[in-house]
Amino acid sequence: MDLLVEKLDGSRYYLSQYKVLITDFEESAPSVTRNSKQLDQRNGNIDFGGWHTDKTINITGYYRADDIDEEETLREKLYALLSDPEGYYITQLKTTPSVAMERPGETSGGYYDKLKDYPSHKRFLVYTEAPEMELVGNVNGTLLYKLTAEFKTIKLPYGETPAVDIAINSDSPYKDMPVNMLVDSGFESGKTPSGIVWGTSGDDNRVAKVVSATPTFPTPFGKYMLRIENQSSGPSISPDQYVVIPLAKPVTIKSGETWTYSYKYAAAGSAVGQASDYLTTSDLSPIFGLSMGHDSRETSGGQTAWHRFVKTWTADKDVTVTDSRFGFVRTYAGGGWICIDNIKLEKNNTASPWSPNPADPDYYNVSVPYSGSVPCNQLEQGFTIQLTATGSASSLSFKIDDTEMTSSNAVAAGDVILLNGFSYTQNGLSIVSKTNKAYFILQPDKPNRITCNVPGKVRILGFQNLYA
Secondary structure: OEEEEEEOOOOEEEHHHHOEEEEEEEEOOOOEEEEEEOOOOOOOOEEEEEEEOOOEEEEEEEEEEOOHHHHHHHHHHHHHHHOOOOOEEEEEEEEEEOOOOOOOOOOOOOHHHHEEEEEOOOEEEEEEOOOEEEEEEEEOOEEEEEEEEEEEEOOOOOEEOOOEEEEOOOOOOOOOOOOOOEOOOOOOOOOOOEEEEOOOOOOOOOOOEEOOOOOOOOOOOOOEEEEEEOOOOOOOOOHHHOEEEEEEEEEEEOOOOEEEEEEEEEEEEEEEEEEEEEEEOOOOOEOHHHOOOEEEEEOOOOOOOOEEEEEEEEOOOOEEEEEEEEEEEEEEEEEEEEEEEEEEEEOOOOOOOOOOOOOOHHHOOEEOOOOOOOOEEHHHHOOEEEEEEOOOEOOEEEEEOOEEEEEOOOEOOOOEEEEOOOOEEEOOEEOHHHEOOOOOEEOOOOOOEEEEOOOEEEEEEEEOOEEO
8 A cells, every 4th residue: 555645835744755555544433522511410411512522543564675764865855845834635545456256376586576555545643742763673675664643633534535526517407498487386395385364154244365384284295375264156367366386577478378287286175266367468357358268177086196297289369477376266066185296387289298487496406426424514524615696686595405595685696696504695795793603514415405495506625525
């Protein structure tokens, strides 16, 4: 084996240059320190948590010298290389023979010349207090010395890859699909559904109310949920009794264009409803020329009885659309819930698979390619997130998995935002006071998925994988 030593100024050295052959490279687990306190007359301790402090690497090697003078010269060079108070990186160079098998006596001599070294996937930032050299003896007229050294990590108690700047791949898996004009139109697994609820048959006003919690009885979750209860005669069509699914921006539909509206729906409970689906203008009035009509929806069924509704039509006039609305005109007998999900409005003559709008956070399936074995804490390791906006928003929300960094500053296309956990800048100006001062931790064996309310390009500056 060999050992690569990299100084902080970028210079590189191999111990084999100093006639040293490494025979042993042993690294310990990161040492753990805990903070706890014992109180009088209380059993046990109060634990305030623990952390990793450092890691120890021990190496053993041998070198030869023709005489005492040469050994003294080698010793001085090794002391100068390894006893550096500034620290340096070390990388194990593992050894593999160039030939895997041979017959006894097929070759002879030159064994070490057949060995090839390859670097480990990690390196360590370390120092050593005092490497030790010990005389083993005189071998065939040369002096053989044993080298031992104990290294301690300096900054992080982990093995690490060299720091690099990486661009996060922002290609969307939906880029080749017809654009869904509706935003917030699909259910994100694990989140509480949202929608509106109608009053009971005894409530004359039947005012829409927000559903803020999952019903106590089982339902097939959907993005939106409507409650329907024994409404034998329904009210006239009214915007406040509809789920509203907005467009990313108003869309002008030309006369003669063919568009398709689709969604899936399921029910809990037992009811037969007459549904209405409308596109509306900015004054919230239904566009009857583009309506999907009043179609009966059978809402009874099992908890997994999802159905697909598709309506394709050709516009009979030019009109600017602002949103889509879904509701029930009336129900006949029984009551329960209807759930709708995967709603899509597209300029197409057939219904394509559901896809989010480019303005939705899940349109870009972006993840940080972290492959370390321990968490990489931004405050400890020091990586920086660079966001170059290609769109605009009145504020910023940037998330990695469930950790969200927010800024109340408006964002414009071309803005460059740097987030490193304790410093937050926008176009070089500090925005710390406008943020929630969040920092990020890259987790092993998790997606480390990025979502952001502003489209843009993301780079991780100083990215590293860390290993225990």
